[in-house]
Amino acid sequence: MRKFKTESKKLLDLMINSIYTNREIFLRELISNASDAVDKLYFKSLTDTSVQLTKDQLGIDVSFDKDARTITVSDNGIGMTQEDLDRNLGTIAHSDSMAFKQENAEQQGDDVDIIGQFGVGFYSAFMVAKSVRVVSKAYGEEQAWAWESDGVEGYTIEAAERETNGTDVILTLKDNTEEENYDQFLSEYGLKDLIKRYSNYVRYPVRMEVEKSRQKPKPEDAGDDYKPEYEQYTEVETINSMVPIWKRGKSDVKQEEYNEFYKQTFHDFTDPAATFGIHAEGALSYDALLFIPGRAPYDLYSKDYKKGLELYGSNVLIMEKCEDLLPDHYNFVRGVVDSQDLTLNISRETLQQNNQLRAIARKVEKKITSELKKMLKNDRAGYEKFFENFGRGLEYGIYTSYGMLKDELAELLLFYSAKEQKLVTLDEYLEAMPANQKSIYYAAGDSIDRLAKLPIVNTVLGRGYDVLLCTKDVDEFCFQSMMNYGPEPEKDAEGKDIEGTGPKDLKNVASGVLDFATEDEKKEAEAAEKDNEALLKAMKEHLGDVITKVAVSTRLTDAPSAVTTEGPVSLEMERLMSQMPEGMGEVKSQRVLELNAKHPVFEVLKGAQEAGDADKVNLYTDILYNQALIVEGMPIADPVAYANAVTKLMA
Numbered sequence: 219m220r221k222f223k224t225e226s227k228k229l230l231d232l233m234i235n236s237i238y239t240n241r242e243i244f245l246r247e248l249i250s251n252a253s254d255a256v257d258k259l260y261f262k263s264l265t266d267t268s269v270q271l272t273k274d275q276l277g278i279d280v281s282f283d284k285d286a287r288t289i290t291v292s293d294n295g296i297g298m299t300q301e302d303l304d305r306n307l308g309t310i311a312h313s314d315s316m317a318f319k320q321e322n323a324e325q326q327g328d329d330v331d332i333i334g335q336f337g338v339g340f341y342s343a344f345m346v347a348k349s350v351r352v353v354s355k356a357y358g359e360e361q362a363w364a365w366e367s368d369g370v371e372g373y374t375i376e377a378a379e380r381e382t383n384g385t386d387v388i389l390t391l392k393d394n395t396e397e398e399n400y401d402q403f404l405s406e407y408g409l410k411d412l413i414k415r416y417s418n419y420v421r422y423p424v425r426m427e428v429e430k431s432r433q434k435p436k437p438e439d440a441g442d443d444y445k446p447e448y449e450q451y452t453e454v455e456t457i458n459s460m461v462p463i464w465k466r467g468k469s470d471v472k473q474e475e476y477n478e479f480y481k482q483t484f485h486d487f488t489d490p491a492a493t494f495g496i497h498a499e500g501a502l503s504y505d506a507l508l509f510i511p512g513r514a515p516y517d518l519y520s521k522d523y524k525k526g527l528e529l530y531g532s533n534v535l536i537m538e539k540c541e542d543l544l545p546d547h548y549n550f551v552r553g554v555v556d557s558q559d560l561t562l563n564i565s566r567e568t569l570q571q572n573n574q575l576r577a578i579a580r581k582v583e584k585k586i587t588s589e590l591k592k593m594l595k596n597d598r599a600g601y602e603k604f605f606e607n608f609g610r611g612l613e614y615g616i617y618t619s620y621g622m623l624k625d626e627l628a629e630l631l632l633f634y635s636a637k638e639q640k641l642v643t644l645d646e647y648l649e650a651m652p653a654n655q656k657s658i659y660y661a662a663g664d665s666i667d668r669l670a671k672l673p674i675v676n677t678v679l680g681r682g683y684d685v686l687l688c689t690k691d692v693d694e695f696c697f698q699s700m701m702n703y704g705p706e707p708e709k710d711a712e713g714k715d716i717e718g719t720g721p722k723d724l725k726n727v728a729s730g731v732l733d734f735a736t737e738d739e740k741k742e743a744e745a746a747e748k749d750n751e752a753l754l755k756a757m758k759e760h761l762g763d764v765i766t767k768v769a770v771s772t773r774l775t776d777a778p779s780a781v782t783t784e785g786p787v788s789l790e791m792e793r794l795m796s797q798m799p800e801g802m803g804e805v806k807s808q809r810v811l812e813l814n815a816k817h818p819v820f821e822v823l824k825g826a827q828e829a830g831d832a833d834k835v836n837l838y839t840d841i842l843y844n845q846a847l848i849v850e851g852m853p854i855a856d857p858v859a860y861a862n863a864v865t866k867l868m869a
């Protein structure tokens with residue numbers, strides 16, 4: 219017996235003894251090797267005229283024997299000589315990739331899909347087989363050889379019989395254990411499934427004998443009561459589809475075919491909303507086929523949702539969900555990336571592999587962005603549907619990147635316009651803005667209806683300015699991290715910014731100081747505050763710490779009062795954070811009770827203050843404060859006290 223080289227032994231140990239969940243990839247590895255061997259012979263035939271063969275003679279056969287518990291993968295490729303068998307199957311050529319695999323296994327624990335991700339080829343057979351026999355005859359040789367091993371210490375090589383060139387890899391499966399049922403691989407269904415899943419796009423036919431049933435011909439003398447009879451028969455079928463859909467020219471593939479591929483591959487029952495691809499050639503060649511789903515998966519916003527694209531190398535599936543290929547804000551995109559260049563490097567040089575993946579990921583991200591822009595421009599209804607499904611993720615992307623993704627994503631956002639009563643982009647908002655408008659205004663709350671009725675919103679609308687009504691939880695957080703939106707300022711002849719040009723601030727109409735009050739209005743409000751200092755002070759004292767101040771408003775027209783905020787936290791943000799777990803509920807807004815000095819109620823307040831009727835001032839203060847909160851959709855601290863106050867007023 220010949221002994222395995224030390225490093226091979228280590229890898230064998232790692233593979234066989236790790237609690238490795240993805241044993242089924244053994245078939246993919248053997249079929250890949252068979253395909254490589256067939257490739258080698260085919261290429262030889264292109265340059266060596268003595269090799270007579272045509273491409274359609276080449277292929278791979280998979281079969282199984284339930285009683286003997288064997289699976290056989292045969293090819294009619296280049297084959298191996300006695301020396302080849304010894305060299306190729308007795309050691310592992312790339313010790314650096316081996317070192318990497320081991321390192322990772324130690325770092326990340328056993329259940330990491332290292333083997334599945336990088337493919338360790340032939341040795342993976344020992345994950346399911348207790349012994350492996352390889353019978354091979356090299357092209358042009360007379361003698362065939364058999365290599366055999368139980369995967370522990372070593373292997374034997376002896377002369378064998380094989381009629382033609384090629385290789386048979388015969389696995390004798392391990393016995394079933396409590397954890398693992400190896401019989402699952404000993405069935406037509408099981409093997410077909412694996413071939414389709416992992417080796418569907420191998421360039422050569424992967425054939426298997428399959429059982430079928432057909433109706434027997436009707437006998438000529440059959441009477442009227444003849445019942446059709448069926449018989450079982452077997453037929454060799456090609457299981458894989460060979461040419462990947464992403465490698466076919468776009469003009470050759472109907473949209474229905476793409477839809478079918480999408481639904482089958484990604485287990486969706488809805489057609490994709492958009493289909494697009496990338497074909498890159500050069501130092502790093504790859505093809506990508508990407509889909510935007512037609513609906514959001516139910517678990518998109520849950521912790522269990524896993525983003526990622528399928529990654530193929532040389533036509534075999536390397537990874538089902540390669541996370542690194544998609545940014546979080548595009549986590550909903552499904553698709554396939556296939557690169558011939560990647561496989562080589564994946565099993566050799568991890569760093570380089572990461573660089574390559576990063577380069578592909580960057581291109582993928584750019585492509586998705588440009589496709590979304592195209593969709594927004596050309597298919598508004600489709601885009602609105604898309605945004606309803608996935609818009610939240612885009613905004614979340616801007617928010618979690620602290621606004622860094624604003625340039626890429628902000629123009630893709632849609633918000634409900636109070637004026638237009640439909641969804642608009644921020645660019646459309648800017649375009650429709652009157653020349654004197656300084657900011658982009660928005661109101662945030664839980665429903666469009668409620669927001670549309672807010673007194674402050676109506677004041678702003680009354681001035682001819684549109685208000686974006688924001689009802690998604692992430693809207694305001696996204697706006698705050700963006701701060702502003704719009705093209706860069708225009709420059710005058712001296713290179714200075716021209717006033718009034720440049721990005722516009724995003725302003726919550728119920729927060730901070732609004733910038734549209736005229737000088738006169740501001741002066742008027744200031745004067746009213748000064749004249750009624752004692753009243754405002756008394757009201758503030760009565761309400762205590764729940765508010766930071768009572769002020770005369772410049773933003774109210776019809777309503778007597780409103781609760782607004784100072785500082786970064788708006789009422790809506792406070793409401794949202796109160797629903798979040800862990801500490802966020804402690805975040806409070808700094809509330810301001812704003813009074814409309816032109817409202818008749820203000821006169822009543824003034825009268826009560828002048829008459830020294832503190833009870834009345836307090837009663838009115840409570841009512842004005844609480845009703846403003848109700849209008850905003852905020853909870854009031856003591857509804858009973860509020861009801862009592864209103865009752866007292868009526869009685």
Ligand SMILES: Nc1ncnc2c1ncn2[C@@H]1O[C@H](COP(=O)(O)OP(=O)(O)OP(=O)(O)O)[C@@H](O)[C@H]1O
Pocket residue numbers: 247251252255293295296297298306307336337338339340341385565
């Ligand atoms: N069916 C086969 N026909 C001819 N040669 C084979 C066959 N299977 C394996 N070999 C030879 O054995 C070598 C080792 O195979 P193995 O699958 O371990 O590694 P690999 O295919 O070179 O690399 P990897 O699978 O990690 O990309 C191959 O490079 C090839 O030369």
